[in-house]
Amino acid sequence: MNSNLNEDALDTKYIVQCQNLIKIYKSSDDIEVVALQGLDLNIKQGELMAIIGNSGSGKSTLLNMIGCLDNPTAGKLIVDGKDLFKLSKEEIITYKKQTVGFVWQNNARNLIPYLTALENVELALSITRQKNKKEKALKYLDLVSISHRKNNSLSELSGGEQQRIAIAIALANNPKILLADEPTGSVDSKTANLILDLFRDINREIGVTIIIVTHDGQISAKVDRVVAIRDGKTSSEFIRKVSYSEELKSIEKGLYDKSQFGNTHMELAILDKAGRLQIPSEYLKALNLKDKTKIKVELEDEKIILYSPDKR
Missing domain, CATH: 3.40.50.300 (P-loop containing nucleotide triphosphate hydrolases)
Structure with missing residues (x-):
């Protein structure tokens, strides 16, 4: 090794x-x-x-x-x-x-x-x-x-x-x-x-x-x-979010739909x-950045906020 x-x-x-x-x-x-x-x-x-x-x-x-x-x-x-x-x-x-x-x-x-x-x-x-x-x-x-x-x-x-x-x-x-x-x-x-x-x-x-x-x-x-x-x-x-065995029990009791991916994960x-992060392309598109290579990053109330520098 x-x-x-x-x-x-x-x-x-x-x-x-x-x-x-x-x-x-x-x-x-x-x-x-x-x-x-x-x-x-x-x-x-x-x-x-x-x-x-x-x-x-x-x-x-x-x-x-x-x-x-x-x-x-x-x-x-x-x-x-x-x-x-x-x-x-x-x-x-x-x-x-x-x-x-x-x-x-x-x-x-x-x-x-x-x-x-x-x-x-x-x-x-x-x-x-x-x-x-x-x-x-x-x-x-x-x-x-x-x-x-x-x-x-x-x-x-x-x-x-x-x-x-x-x-x-x-x-x-x-x-x-x-x-x-x-x-x-x-x-x-x-x-x-x-x-x-x-x-x-x-x-x-x-x-x-x-x-x-x-x-x-x-x-x-x-x-x-x-x-x-x-x-x-x-x-x-x-x-x-829950173990597979717990999920099966919930399904059997009719508590949620097994087919819904977002409900289980x-x-x-x-x-x-x-410390680098990949940001989904749809998120960046929604920001409508003029400069596609730069983005504003701020720490606010224990949250990391990303936004276009042209809008704030």
């Missing part, structure tokens, strides 16, 4: 620690594209959380770097106590086999079409050289409630059923982190809700950390924490280590 890491980076309760993470791509015509520009994020062991943002915000880039499918340009990325900047090729292979599991939106990346559900999971177990493959494959299919379809080919299964098999495959190496990139993007809303309920059940049953990337904030309402990324930085977080803006 790098001795120059600050105290936050040494906190063992975090399984993922990103500090000032930067990712720059070069296009074919040698133009630089900044996907992440100083992103800070900590994820606790056993957390069920989502990362949301518009296309191009950097959320999938972050997921790929946590999965060691892409390399950061600068900053620090510590996962399960490992500095991903310093891993050798052999260590990266071991990391992928032992630490992370992936669920993709496109089932073609998850599944082999000419194999049955059981054979797909057995293949994943073969890659990690596990014994008793059939027994373990059935266990994982049962965990995602699809064991009754174990002998069916993929053409005989619905999109939701295929995604359940994909989740079973992602769990086959017993990962510490399950990474899901738009896992509900190709199914209807009813099936999406079932898949998200499944993620919660898995999280509660086996304690695996689950990170879901999605562009849909309403879908993300089922997780415990939501981090919003804008322009390559964390801009805000939505955290639960509270939004918090994110300050980086230098």
Whole structure:
């Protein structure tokens, strides 16, 4: 472990620690594209959380770097106590086999079409050289409630059923982190809700950390924490006002509507280590600033007030 890491980076309760993470791509015509520009994020062991943002915000880039499918340009990325900047090729292979599991939106990346559900999971177990493959494959299919379809080919299964098999495959190496990139993007809303309920059940049953990337904030309402990324930085977080168990009790008693995202979560803006704050574009637009680079800031009765310098 790098001795120059600050105290936050040494906190063992975090399984993922990103500090000032930067990712720059070069296009074919040698133009630089900044996907992440100083992103800070900590994820606790056993957390069920989502990362949301518009296309191009950097959320999938972050997921790929946590999965060691892409390399950061600068900053620090510590996962399960490992500095991903310093891993050798052999260590990266071991990391992928032992630490992370992936669920993709496109089932073609998850599944082999000419194999049955059981054979797909057995293949994943073969890659990690596990014994008793059939027994373990059935266990994982049962965990995602699809064991009754174990002998069916993929053409005989619905999109939701295929995604359940994909989740079973992602769990086959017993990962510490399950990474899901738009896992509900190709199914209807009813099936999406079932898949998200499944993620919660898995999280509660086996304690695996689950990170879901999605562009849909309403879908993300089922997780415990939501981090919003804008322009390559964390801009805000939505955290639960009440625990999920308390929420379920309230729903059963008819105290509030479970579908209302705002009733379950509270939004918090994110300050980086230098005290900088990302202000939502709609807020700045409402101020109608003449100079788009400057804003007046005042402390008033324990509140920070932002306003156009031309109006006060």
